Amino acid sequence: MTASILCAIHCAIVPLLITSLPLLGLGFLANPWFEWGMITFAVFIGFYAIGISYFRSHHRLLPLILLFGGFSIIIVGHLYVTSWREAIIVPLGGLLIATAHFFNYKYTTICSSDNTLFHLKHSHPHPHK
Secondary structure, eight states: OOHHHHHHHHHHHHHHHHHHHHHHEEEEEHHHHHHHHHHHHHHHHHHEEEEEEEEEEEOOHHHHHHHHHHHHHHHHHHHOOTHHHHHHHHHHHHHHHHHHHHHHHHHHHHTTOOOOOTTTSOOOTTTTO
């Protein structure tokens, strides 16, 4: 008897929970405090990750410039752009941040190989020559 009551409660509650989870999630993500908190967190993580690579490995400013530009676009988009334009501007900033991480990855890993695509201002001597 207890199992069937629990089953009935389960069967009644689960569909309600499943259908309301997206609404709860969207409301939570649309909170301005949460959004600015995530932007701040991402700024620290992004500059830490790319800054470490800059100082330890490649010494290239391009990833840092792209990262700064991307976060600047996101912040300006949130503060000064409204309506549908914000939905275009903010993702462009995110794309610029992704590009910064791509270049950072390439600069960090490429200097240990013979690929010269990203050796824009320096070259490595070949050990076999």
